[in-house]
Amino acid sequence: MAISILRKLDKYLGNFIILILTPTTSKKPRSEINLNTSKILIIRLWTLGESLLTLPMIKKLKENGYDISVLVTKRSKGVFENVDFVDEIIDLGDFFKIIKKFKKYDVVIDTEPYLNISAILGWFLGKKVVGFKGLFRDKLYDLKIEYIDKTHAVYNFCNMLRPFGIDYKPEKLIPLKYTEKDRENVDKLLKEYSLEDKKLIGIHCGTAETAPWRSWKKEKFAKLIEKLVEDGFYVILTGSKGDYKVNEKVLNLVDDRFNDKVFNFAGKTNLREFAYLLTKFEVFISNDTGPMHLSAAMETKTIGLFGPNLPERFAPFGRGNIAIYKADSLDCSPCINVHKGEFKECKLNGKCMDLIEVEDVYSAIINLVGK
Template sequence: MKILIIGPSWVGDMMMSHSLYQTLTQQYPACAIDVLAPNWCKPLLARMPEVRTAITMPIGHGAFDLKGRYAIGKSLRDQYDMAIVLPNSLKSALIPLFAHIPRRRGWKGESRYFLLNDLRSNKKDYPMMVQRYVALGYEKSAVPNAQDLAIPTPYLTVTPQAVANTLKTFEKQTALCENRPAIGFCPGAEFGPAKRWPHYHYAALAETLIAQGYAVRLFGSAKDHEVGEQIRNALPQPLQRYCVNLAGQTELNQAVDLISDCAAVVSNDSGLMHIAAALNRPLVALYGPTSPQYTPPLSDKAVIIRLIEGGLIKVRKGTDSAEGYHQSLIDIKPEIVLEKLQGLLA
């Protein structure tokens, strides 16, 4: 069976979708899985052995572009037996229809009744996003309930040679760290400061870790470079050499290699958090307004810290501080994180 996946557009969602690909290979032995996703996803999909091909989705997230979707669908005709649509939008279900794929599977959403012919309507029975992905790997009559649904753990393949090559590429940045074991920090978040642990808490934790003999690597995209500099600049001058700001300097593939080389990771709820979990790194995951009930890190080496109860709080910028941090994250003191981190390292 040849299967086309219409993939998600976010790093964390893409990592969780790997549980689906593993499930498909169990349910349909010898199936071939191709994933249509944004070009930046290719480095992640290339590290998922179950994926045969990553097909570039040239249409940007949120753009409708009916003509473009028709052209993509037409180019994919007569190649697939089944399509699985992971996004919930109507437009995401158009390409499998235009590709004339006979079985088109996905969850009910945005009036997709005539676009999908294997429509699932009991999404609320599966409270976690990864459960919703995995449930789509089963025939409709054979989907286990949420309690019995096996969730294969996402993982990314890493080779020692690739890690060594990436470390060589960044040896100038890390040379001052004197070969200390590294702790990775992922201080960014896609939707603004309300999801971020305060930079001054990261700096206080970094100072303690450096005093204990570690180096700190800061990861993120170009827009996270500024918060990385805030963390570095908050450190005493003699310690700044041991804190390397790599945010905006690495390609995603390189970030994967460098995170895999870390002794442990401290992260906000972000895509890089899910990558660290998939790399089986000891991980302290910090949650505030977002809820780990829906998208937790999928790793038995992850410790979640959240001081408030309940589900998702939809806030992009908090009013609890001048920087826009949310009080629930301000209240997570560095000492709490250090205790959990030391337990993982031990």
């Protein structure tokens, strides 16, 4: 089913369900949680990127002695399978398991930005629910946290710790774990292409289907690749199987002289292997999408390209990483606000991304790794 149809169903049917459930929800204002609480459920249904951005908050809860469960879908599950501070993972597709957990958790933390379904699930599964205020669904929350629009998402998620008496501002993300077998598979892949001793740069040309106009133009990626190869770097284009064709289109725009130093790795690694592969790069360049956040989490020097979204919210998190944004002059930017569920169709053919020049990205790379 198309994402646009799912959003409409969630909006109209979800609003109706919330109206029905609202009379059963306490109207007393609250600012803190009973500290005898032990069982906490985190709702994190979508996206690789924001799942990674919740991990500092979740780890801090675990360090404070709470039992942590996470409700996921296949889009987010891999993140939580590869950390050691989550006690239970529940798949949204396991309907009967979820039904049996009615009011099972002392507190549910709804980290989803705007969908009604997560608030409804929180009401069903938790005795108390924490979530962001400002949307209709917050009628189902017992504790409502202010979403600060021009604050990084990592800090907004960590603000959800305040009802527990925890004030926390992390300095970096949490890396995903990979196994010795994952390491061996990636090293074997690099050796297959004679890349094991080369200076590597990773580039992610694709982006999520929710807002494809977040992508930098293929022609500019191609020009950047040519400059990097001329400097002696080898370039790996990353992604899932769905990114393979996008990468091939970029490769077809690269001058034939450089083709033996540019490689399409889309679909060649799983999530854990990709996490390890990222550690092999001198620098990683990406559109505003999940792999950018994973690169930052793996402490690889990361450059994120922004236009429809603000870097204040979603820049690659951590000291030394760079977000490039040049759309201040455009009234239409930002046209994405995840917290409000706004994904306006671009009418200017991605002009905000076009404002980023090849030289802007190249200079940022050289500043990070040296020529």
